Each structure stands twice: as structure tokens, then as C-alpha cells.
Amino acid sequence: MKVARIHGPNDVRLDEVSEPACGPDDAILEVAACGICGSDVGYAKIGGIQVRADAPFPIGHELAGVVAEIGKNVRGVKVGARVALHPGAAGFGLGNGGPGGGFTKRLLVRGAAQGKSFFPIPDSMSFEQAALAEPLGVGMHAVDQANVRPGDKVAVLGAGAIGLSAAFTMLDRGIEDVCVVDLSEARLEVARKLGVPHVVHSKSADLWEALGRIHGRQSFFGMDVVGTNVFIEATGSGALLEQVVARCAPASRVSVVALHRKPATIDFMIVLMKQMSLVGAMEYPERYETMLELIARRDLTPMITHRFASTISSRPSPSPRRRMPARR
Secondary structure, eight states, X not given: OEEXXXXXXXXXXXXXXXXXXXXXXXXXXXXXXXXXXXXXXXXXXXXXXXXXXXXXXXXXOEEEEEEEEEOTTOOSOOTXXXXXXXXXXXXXXXXXXXXXXXXBSEEXXXXXXXXXXXXXXXXXXXXXXXXXXXXXHHHHHHHHHTTOOXXXXXXXXXXXXXXXXXXXXXXXXXXXXXXXXXXXXXXXXXXXXXXXXXXXXXXXSOHHHHHHHHHOEEEETTEEEESOOEEXXXXXXXXXXXXXXXXXXXXXXXXXXXXXXXXXXXXXXXHHHHTOEEEEOOSOOSOTHHHHHHHHHSOOGGGOOEEOOXXXXXXXXXXXXXOOOOOO
8 A cells, every 4th residue: 555755855755565454452544534734744845854764754644534443452442433533642643753644545543542542423524524623623722722712802823724723713612803814815715714704814904903903902111002912823923923922912812833943032021011921832622522523513614625536545435635734
């Protein structure tokens, strides 16, 4: 069978490998849908993490499929079950530095006996929808880290899958004063389809003028600040994060969920004066089922923007899908 692996910078190949053998603590997942995360794109550009000639880097961690085989020690899941996969729960980092990745036909899920990897999905939920649980969880966790509450005035910076997932989470929780900001009109159109009430195309409008119009503005120790008091930073732009610190409201909360690959210069005198909070956000809420419950009750499918037919399986199956690259 074939598996997508990185061999070096901008060198992604479909390698021919042997089908996996299921150990007593493991399971094998017949992959039905796998999303392309922004981190997959980033890994491809930089050549993965610690790639060696004898150990290329597998990618793909937004997964759903059918349990094809289970080891003798695995409980709580049966062969034939339709499931979403928590890629890191068992400690093997599927598609994120571990020995396996989801762009393949049959995926060995090591440590499945721990009971942390598989989550059943209803027959009414497509595999594509279920695969969205992983990016939804990242955005949801960013919202949790910022302790966003009804009445907050929120700006989501970046309308990739993670930013959109954060916005969608807040709307589901009754947090209505949400604005999504991006340079891409196509991404902002997805935000509109998801029900986001305010969007700002920051290439054609001044961001801070627009936020001041939407959330109000005030003067703070002579500084012109907007009324926005929560920011979900999903762009990875250090320059923009510096602006957020300078222009946000007093006592603002900033959740950084993007990968910032370069250092940013933060004026901590302003952080101190405003008594604001900066917090990082990585991975998911404790209950993986939380994302699947949200997907079951609200339509997140506008985030699925592209689909590619599988070239790695020898028989027809639900096609993997691609979504917009996000923060990784």
C-alpha cells in the first residue's frame, strides 16, 4: 500500500510500504477521510521534523474511518465501527512527528488499548464531517483558553480552519459580538456562511478603524484603543500581535493559537498597564466528544472547500478532503 511521507524540503512522496501488522494493544483504521492541515503544508516546506533517509516523515492527522482490525487487548470498540480519531491521545503523535500518518489506506493506531484514540460517530455524520473534529478542537481550545464569555467583544485574526473553528465555537455558545479578520475574501465568505456577523477584509480596510467602528473605541492613557477585549490570534504574524497589544482594550485577553515561527517584540509595559492576559493554546479540550457533539448539531461543512479523490487506495472509498490551511 502507499503512504504520503516527507523526505526533505518540498519533497513529499507516495511511498510503497507493507501493510501494517496489528499488535495486541493496537488497532488498524481503514482511512475514509483525512484533512490537510496547515501544519502538513508547513512540514512539507521545511522537510518535516528530524527526517532521516531511513525514516521519512508521515503526515495526516485529521482523521475518520472504519475500524478494520483490533488487537486482543483492545476494548470498547468493535471491528466495523465508524470513528473519528484523536491523533495524539495514545502518545504516538500520528501525523505530527510519530511513526504513522493518515494519508494512507490502512493506518496502524498504536496504543488503542488505552481507550483514548477512537470516538464513535453516528451514521448520519459523514466521514468528512467527522474529520473536522480535530481542527475544530484546536479552535475550541483557543476559545477556552481565553475564557470567552457572552458580552465579550471578540476579534478572530485569521480565517483559516482554526480561526473559523474558534468563531463557530463562540457562535454556538451564544457569544454574538464576533468579528473575523482575514486577507482572503474566499475565507471571509466561508465565515459568512458559518454565520459570523462581522468580517473585515484587512487588505482593503484598515483593521483598527474597522474594529473601532464595530466594537467602539476609547482613549487609555493617551493611547487610542478599540473596544475589542478578546483576540484569537490565528495568523502567525508577529507584527499583528504587536499591534494587538498596542491597540486592544484594557484587561483584554489574547489567545495565541497560531504557530509563530519568528520571535515577536511585545511591549510588556503596555501589557502591565492594561493588565491584559496573553495565553497560548495548543491541541484540544479534554473531551474529544465535545467537538463531535457540536458537529452533530450544527453545520460546519462550509469549511470543506476542496476534495481530492484518493490515489492511495486500491478500492473505492470516501475521498479525502482538503480544507484551507490553518495556523500550523
